[in-house]
Amino acid sequence: xxxxxxxxxxxxxxxxxxxxxxxxxxxxxxxxxxxxxxxxxxxxxxxxxxxxxxxxxxxxxxxxxxxxxxxxxxxxxxxxxxxxxxxxxxxxxxxx
Numbered sequence: 001x002x003x004x005x006x007x008x009x010x011x012x013x014x015x016x017x018x019x020x021x022x023x024x025x026x027x028x029x030x031x032x033x034x035x036x037x038x039x040x041x042x043x044x045x046x047x048x049x050x051x052x053x054x055x056x057x058x059x060x061x062x063x064x065x066x067x068x069x070x071x072x073x074x075x076x077x078x079x080x081x082x083x084x085x086x087x088x089x090x091x092x093x094x095x096x
Contacts, residue, residue, distance in 0.1 A: 036069040043072035046080070 051057035
């Protein structure tokens, strides 16, 4: 609790500092939110455009819309990176 005392005292001396902290926090939060939304939108577009199986596509789209960023990360990992394993010479072999 003692670490907050100097911050509280500096804000008490100059109240405009709290606005600066809020502004920086707001800007950083906005940037992160826009990046997460863009990533999710990219995954939705990719699924809509390139998924051939209609049932699988509709299921993934529902998961992406509800799950947001985490679902987008799961989709791109499971559907894109795992499927492209053979393109770079990294093959995943299934054992019988």
